[in-house]
Amino acid sequence: MKVGIIGTGSMGSVLLEAFIEFRALQPHQLFISNRTLKKLLVLSERHEGLNICRNNIQTVRCSDVIFVCVKPLQFASLIQEIKNDVRPNQLIVSITSPVQISHLENSLDCKIAKIIPSVTHKIGSGASLVMYGNRLDEKDKQILHDLLSYISKPMEIKESQARINSDFSSCGPAFISFFLTKWIDAAVEMTGSSREEITCLASEMLLGTGKLLTQGGVTPPQLQEMVAVPGGITAQALSQLNHSLDGVFHRLISTTHQKYDEDLEELDKLFDGPKINRPQY
Secondary structure: OOEEEEOOOOHHHHHHHHHHHHHOOOOOHHHEEEOOOHHHHHHHHHHHHHHOOOHHHHHHOOOOEEEEOOHHHHHHHHHHHHOOOOOOOEEEEEEEOOHHHHHHHOOOOOEEEEEEOHHHHHOOOOOOEEEEOOOOOOOHHHHHHHHHHOOEEEOOOOOHHHHHHHHOOHHHHHHHHHOOOOOOOHHHHHOOEEEEEEEEHHHHHHHHHHHHHHHHHOOOHHHHHHHHHOOOOHHHHHHHHHHOOOOOHHHHHHHHHHHHHHHHHHHHHHHOOOOOOOOOO
């Protein structure tokens, strides 16, 4: 199988590196293109045999499955660029949440799927959210599922639930890291503790907590009950957190959904608007 990656920015590079690191693909099976040649050269130096394509059309022509890893508002022009070169048996996979499967199926004569990956795939962990278009058969779905299984836990979801699910799977690592950073900052400021030592403790705690929740058969409320003895220090601190964080997560979800809706509105305009001339190569 030949796999293309259009866009080797943050998440495109994560997918590429993870596919190679966890032996889902060999470098010679990967075809990549990006607006900045320097990024491609760095990746090719790191992975001998990686195929650098001169443009996105070449990536499409050389690949069976193509992961499109560009920003939402770049999609419409990209579609116009590649639409005459896609083949009906190809699978194009968007990794961009607000770009809808219908946007792509109405524009491209091929099979369409959407995934929401996570930075945690760098270590072969985390969930990848998967949404299938109408043209995929079971074999197509299995191919994508198997590929993602090397680097993540694929979870099929409804596209209507993509935003809230990606708040946890994709944005979540940043949210949790922000919480830990603020906690560590306070500890260092108030107690003079070593930042390195506290960061190590926090990281190991987070790893162990994750294992309890995923492998230990424990739910988040049960975990709190296990640690928070009535009248104890943890219970007192949880009470303070409950008071201080009242409404925070409702506002967090409102913020991510508002941004998603804004992007979706812009994309609807772009995909319904005047067609962009296809560049000549």
